[in-house]
Amino acid sequence: MRFKPVIGLEIHVQLNTETKAFCSCSADVFELEPNTAICPVCTGQPGALPVPSKQMYEFGILLAAALNCKIHEYTKFDRKNYFYPDLPKGYQITQYFYPLATEGFLELDGKKIRINRIHLEEDAGKLIHSSETITQAESSFVDMNRCGVPLAEIVTEPDIESPEEAKKFLEKLRQILRYLGVSTGDMEKGALRCDANISVIDLENNVQSNKVEVKNMNSFKFVEKALEYEFERIKSQLKRGENVLKETRGWDLSTKTTISMRSKEEANDYRYFPEPDIPPVVISREEIKKIVEKMPELPDEKLNRFKKKYTLTDYEAKILTSSVKLADFFERCVFETKNPKETSNWFLTELLKYTSSEDDFDTLKIKPHHFKELFELIVDGKITRNIAKEIFKEVFETGKSPSKIVEEKGIEVIGDETLIEEMLKKIMDENKDKVEAYKNGKKGLMGFFVGQVMKQTKGKADARKVNEIAKKLLGD
Numbered sequence: 001m002r003f004k005p006v007i008g009l010e011i012h013v014q015l016n017t018e019t020k021a022f023c024s025c026s027a028d029v030f031e032l033e034p035n036t037a038i039c040p041v042c043t044g045q046p047g048a049l050p051v052p053s054k055q056m057y058e059f060g061i062l063l064a065a066a067l068n069c070k071i072h073e074y075t076k077f078d079r080k081n082y083f084y085p086d087l088p089k090g091y092q093i094t095q096y097f098y099p100l101a102t103e104g105f106l107e108l109d110g111k112k113i114r115i116n117r118i119h120l121e122e123d124a125g126k127l128i129h130s131s132e133t134i135t136q137a138e139s140s141f142v143d144m145n146r147c148g149v150p151l152a153e154i155v156t157e158p159d160i161e162s163p164e165e166a167k168k169f170l171e172k173l174r175q176i177l178r179y180l181g182v183s184t185g186d187m188e189k190g191a192l193r194c195d196a197n198i199s200v201i202d203l204e205n206n207v208q209s210n211k212v213e214v215k216n217m218n219s220f221k222f223v224e225k226a227l228e229y230e231f232e233r234i235k236s237q238l239k240r241g242e243n244v245l246k247e248t249r250g251w252d253l254s255t256k257t258t259i260s261m262r263s264k265e266e267a268n269d270y271r272y273f274p275e276p277d278i279p280p281v282v283i284s285r286e287e288i289k290k291i292v293e294k295m296p297e298l299p300d301e302k303l304n305r306f307k308k309k310y311t312l313t314d315y316e317a318k319i320l321t322s323s324v325k326l327a328d329f330f331e332r333c334v335f336e337t338k339n340p341k342e343t344s345n346w347f348l349t350e351l352l353k354y355t356s357s358e359d360d361f362d363t364l365k366i367k368p369h370h371f372k373e374l375f376e377l378i379v380d381g382k383i384t385r386n387i388a389k390e391i392f393k394e395v396f397e398t399g400k401s402p403s404k405i406v407e408e409k410g411i412e413v414i415g416d417e418t419l420i421e422e423m424l425k426k427i428m429d430e431n432k433d434k435v436e437a438y439k440n441g442k443k444g445l446m447g448f449f450v451g452q453v454m455k456q457t458k459g460k461a462d463a464r465k466v467n468e469i470a471k472k473l474l475g476d
């Protein structure tokens with residue numbers, strides 16, 4: 001490997017607190033009528049005074065603890081000054097000099113990606129253009145609903161070594177956010193936004209390119225794609241001996257490339273200065289401890305517990321703990337069935353086939369006791385596995401109990417031994433060569449005989465009985 005990418009991320013996470021960061025307006029503004037969740041504070045009217053939300057601090061502290069950060073007792077807000085129509089105050093309240101937390105890490109497949117800092121700040125509003133792009137638009141509108149929604153900004157060290165690793169980092173972060181319940185982490189809805197910076201090291205010549213910042217990526221996949229594109233672009237410039245410009249580039253979805261937005265040389269000077277309207281926020285160690293004690297079980301802990309407690313493979317446990325709702329439902333089912341392995345199999349092969357998102361678990365019609373009942377029907381030989389799968393689908397769709405479905409449909413397993421024996425005898429008569437081969441040691445042919453009976457009965461024969469009788473007839 002001659003070239004190696006060096007990647008760092010800057011992530012904005014919308015905290016789903018009840019109120020905005022510094023006023024009592026609702027913070028849940030997604031898809032609201034424009035300018036309906038605003039007040040003099042979040043729109044920056046003269047004389048209006050901001051008061052920091054306690055819940056914003058609690059969420060920030062939980063997040064910082066989950067990312068193994070040093071949490072600071074003394075924090076303070078600053079003003080980041082710039083003009084944009086979606087920022088009525090002309091400045092953003094953020095924590096520049098005294099951030100909430102520093103020096104953490106997120107563990108990814110055994111590797112630690114260091115976190116430089118996490119700070120709290122407020123979101124800006126939104127511009128809506130009358131046309132797809134601002135250049136084609138005849139007019140633009142300002143929606144200030146998002147002004148003042150609390151954000152946690154997470155800045156990583158440049159420890160990420162591939163575009164794929166950047167995507168994995170974001171996926172893991174989103175999982176943690178959802179476990180903590182502090183954000184939906186939904187990138188498509190803007191609840192998680194990510195800018196990346198990338199430089200490339202030419203290991204042969206021991207030179208490192210300038211840093212390029214990449215913006216406008218609104219999905220995990222696009223973060224990976226944009227960084228892959230940038231890695232290739234910078235690499236070929238280095239190969240040609242060209243100077244890689246220090247600049248900001250935007251991911252362009254239509255061309256699947258990045259486009260230069262502005263050169264970094266003319267970087268903005270935001271003239272940060274202390275926010276005079278908000279006194280320093282001091283939270284004691286004890287108070288921080290109390291908040292951190294409320295921390296729920298995190299993804300890695302749950303994964304390890306599932307593997308141990310339920311003797312599951314890493315693969316199974318990873319899927320089952322991918323979301324809290326899925327994991328909770330699994331545990332409730334195992335409590336009923338007392339059979340983790342079988343329950344896991346049914347989750348992985350059937351249940352997850354019919355669910356598309358973790359929210360589906362809020363309204364599931366299938367209940368833990370249905371799993372228990374279904375397993376019992378199989379063990380008692382009342383239904384075959386194949387039929388159980390059909391019944392499962394119906395329970396999932398209707399919420400009817402498995403035995404009721406068996407009764408209604410008149411599904412009955414053929415367990416009549418005389419009938420099974422007759423069928424087997426006929427099959428063996430027609431396949432004398434296979435009977436001979438079985439007796440000479442080709443035991444695998446058992447599957448053939450059983451399979452034929454199942455085929456003739458359309459899967460309704462009691463597989464256990466068919467096995468027993470076939471063995472008897474073959475003299476085993």
Ligand SMILES: [Zn+2]
Pocket residue numbers: 020023024025037038039040041042043148
């Ligand atoms: Zn407000």
